[in-house]
Amino acid sequence: xxxxxxxxxxxxxxxxxxxxxxxxxxxxxxxxxxxxxxxxxxxxxxxxxxxxxxxxxxxxxxxxxxxxxxxxxxxxxxxxxxxxxxxxxxxxxxxxxxxxxxxxxxxxxxxxxxxxxxxxxxxxxxxxxxxxxxxxxxxxxxxxxxxxxxxxxxxxxxxxxxxxxxxxxxxxxxxxxxxxxxxxxxxxxxxxxxxxxxxxxxxxxxxxxxxxxxxxxxxxxxxxxxxxxxxxxxxxxxxxxxxxxxxxxxxxxxxxxxxxxxxxxxxxxxxxxxx
Numbered sequence: 645x646x647x648x649x650x651x652x653x654x655x656x657x658x659x660x661x662x663x664x665x666x667x668x669x670x671x672x673x674x675x676x677x678x679x680x681x682x683x684x685x686x687x688x689x690x691x692x693x694x695x696x697x698x699x700x701x702x703x704x705x706x707x708x709x710x711x712x713x714x715x716x717x718x719x720x721x722x723x724x725x726x727x728x729x730x731x732x733x734x735x736x737x738x739x740x741x742x743x744x745x746x747x748x749x750x751x752x753x754x755x756x757x758x759x760x761x762x763x764x765x766x767x768x769x770x771x772x773x774x775x776x777x778x779x780x781x782x783x784x785x786x787x788x789x790x791x792x793x794x795x796x797x798x799x800x801x802x803x804x805x806x807x808x809x810x811x812x813x814x815x816x817x818x819x820x821x822x823x824x825x826x827x828x829x830x831x832x833x834x835x836x837x838x839x840x841x842x843x844x845x846x847x848x849x850x851x852x853x854x855x856x857x858x859x860x861x862x863x864x865x866x867x868x869x870x871x872x873x874x875x876x877x878x879x880x881x882x883x884x885x886x887x888x889x890x891x892x893x894x895x896x897x898x899x900x901x902x903x904x905x906x907x908x909x910x911x912x913x914x915x916x917x918x919x
Contacts, residue, residue, distance in 0.1 A: 756845020
């Protein structure tokens with residue numbers, strides 16, 4: 645019996661992505677390369693529809709799968725193809741990216757991956773993530789110092805504080821993973837103190853070129869949420885190609901940390917008037 649395809653709206657899709665444990669579901673983008681680079685859902689596996697029939701082996705048939713495109717037409721065709729090939733739990737995003745209002749990431753599928761390739765142990769992944777958090781904290785402090793109005797400056801200072809707290813969380817994770825102590829962690833991350841790459845594996849100027857130079861509080865918050873989406877996207881994309889179970893588990897842990905941070909920013913945005 646061929647599985648039926650569910651067409652779900654963006655609200656239902658957002659709920660599915662928020663509740664499904666990372667690594668326990670597949671998110672599939674079937675648009676062309678240039679469309680994916682312009683904006684995609686964090687962690688989406690990218691297989692253009694014309695290539696899908698030849699690349700089915702890249703998909704896990706045992707996981708729930710949400711497929712999307714620009715408007716929902718290509719994703720429905722892809723979902724029906726997958727159903728005919730024995731995939732069991734398949735959803736297509738009605739309205740596609742045109743209807744989606746949640747977090748997005750930008751850039752090609754290999755964006756930022758180089759910064760993680762040298763990390764070949766869970767501890768080294770945490771150390772590199774810590775360095776990117778520190779770089780982002782400094783980036784926000786720099787934007788605060790040059791902000792044109794006090795509200796925007798205050799917001800960037802607050803974002804820098806978020807990153808400082810997140811770095812403390814990463815140090816606790818490292819100590820738990822390695823059995824080491826605070827001094828050992830500080831020694832391990834010393835090499836990353838001057839790191840120039842922000843969360844998501846992108847440099848400061850690259851972010852401003854991708855996302856724009858924020859001119860007010862609303863734009864500042866949008867930038868912060870985009871950065872967290874990029875970071876989550878980076879860790880999920882790397883985890884999708886990682887065969888070592890310990891490294892994959894750590895990458896998914898880092899992605900969960902970014903997802904939680906993104907939710908904090910979303911809650912913060914909902915509590916502010918005028919944003």
